[in-house]
Amino acid sequence: MSTLLRFRPFTARNTVRSFTLNAHHQPNSAVSAQHAIYISNSTNPYFNLTLEDWLFRHKSPSDPLLLIYRDEPCVVIGRNQNPWKEVNFDALRSHPGVPFLRRRSGGGTVYHDLGNTNFSIHLPRTSFDRHVTGQIVLRAVRSLGVTTAVLNERNDICVGADKMSGVLHRAPRLAGHVSGSAYKIVNKRAYHHGTMLISTRLDTLGDLLRPKDKDSMVTKGVASVRSPVCNLQQYDTNVTHEAFTAAVVNEFQKEYGVNEQPCIVHETDDVKNVEYIRKGMAELPTWDWAYGQTPEFTYTINRTFPWGDVSAEIRAKHGVILDCSIKAAGTSHGAVLEAFGQSFYIGKRYGFVENDEGAADEVKEIADVKVWLRGAMS
Structure with a gap:
């Protein structure tokens, strides 16, 4: 018809x-x-x-x-x-x-x-x-x-x-x-x-x-x-x-x-x-068209916190985070932050990462970086 x-x-x-x-x-x-x-x-x-x-x-x-x-x-x-x-x-x-x-x-x-x-x-x-x-x-x-x-x-x-x-x-x-x-x-x-x-x-x-x-x-x-x-x-x-x-x-x-x-x-x-x-x-x-068609990109940013300096390099393709490298100076939790970047962000949609409440023993540095990166990716 x-x-x-x-x-x-x-x-x-x-x-x-x-x-x-x-x-x-x-x-x-x-x-x-x-x-x-x-x-x-x-x-x-x-x-x-x-x-x-x-x-x-x-x-x-x-x-x-x-x-x-x-x-x-x-x-x-x-x-x-x-x-x-x-x-x-x-x-x-x-x-x-x-x-x-x-x-x-x-x-x-x-x-x-x-x-x-x-x-x-x-x-x-x-x-x-x-x-x-x-x-x-x-x-x-x-x-x-x-x-x-x-x-x-x-x-x-x-x-x-x-x-x-x-x-x-x-x-x-x-x-x-x-x-x-x-x-x-x-x-x-x-x-x-x-x-x-x-x-x-x-x-x-x-x-x-x-x-x-x-x-x-x-x-x-x-x-x-x-x-x-x-x-x-x-x-x-x-x-x-x-x-x-x-x-x-x-x-x-x-x-x-x-x-x-x-x-x-x-x-x-x-x-x-x-x-x-x-x-x-x-x-x-749809997300798949509006964001998911985005070509690969890398975003490098830096921030100074009261507890130290942090740099992050985020690589994403088709709107999905492929890698998040976090380096920190001036804090004893540098290794923890680096591991956090790899475990928390990879595979998630860039710009749409929701920050959970975090574990009771989550270090302050991680909580601060979560808030910072969420704002940077918005």
């Missing part, structure tokens, strides 16, 4: 355009042939990231596709990144309801909110050109009146010295980057996606994407490059999500000769119950 997905044309009319998706997701199903431009009406990041992946894998490889969406506040890390290196979890905990997600493409860490518009351009691998797709977005920005915008060597859109789109860490400034990009290539298909900062909360962005005391964390994953950023509205207060969306749609249509109007995607139960989308949305918030 097929599943009905409903889309609404991006016009003033109230007619509903519908199509049927084969339950087995055959590549020649109607959805992969009929639509070139999608605008998500949902602001659920779990839905939108999964929708993007579903479109990427089910659209005909030979056809261009554009997806535009916005999300409620969240932090999104790249496929091969380390969340403890990228996200300020102390700050994140002070923003209840703001999750972090690991997306399915590479690139750096971004902050999403309703002042930040996301675009995703999918193309055949043989005709995929990052500069061309970057120029589409650049022309859209310039058409909105920000005529000094340029495309840098990373295909990020900048005004002056700063950046306006966020696949990278950034520190807010008065001028700068407004857009950044990431890419994914699989078999015959490729996409360029990124974020456009229009009126985002740059203070929140800066707080959440600036982890403290992680310089000594060495990761085999991809580290974000810090770039100063700003909003498009700092250059033209009339720029809105709707205006940017219309401009990108127009440039996409001209570049690829697409004549059809955009279709609005609604996060309805029949869409979410499509097996691929349902499973994808369920996987994103």
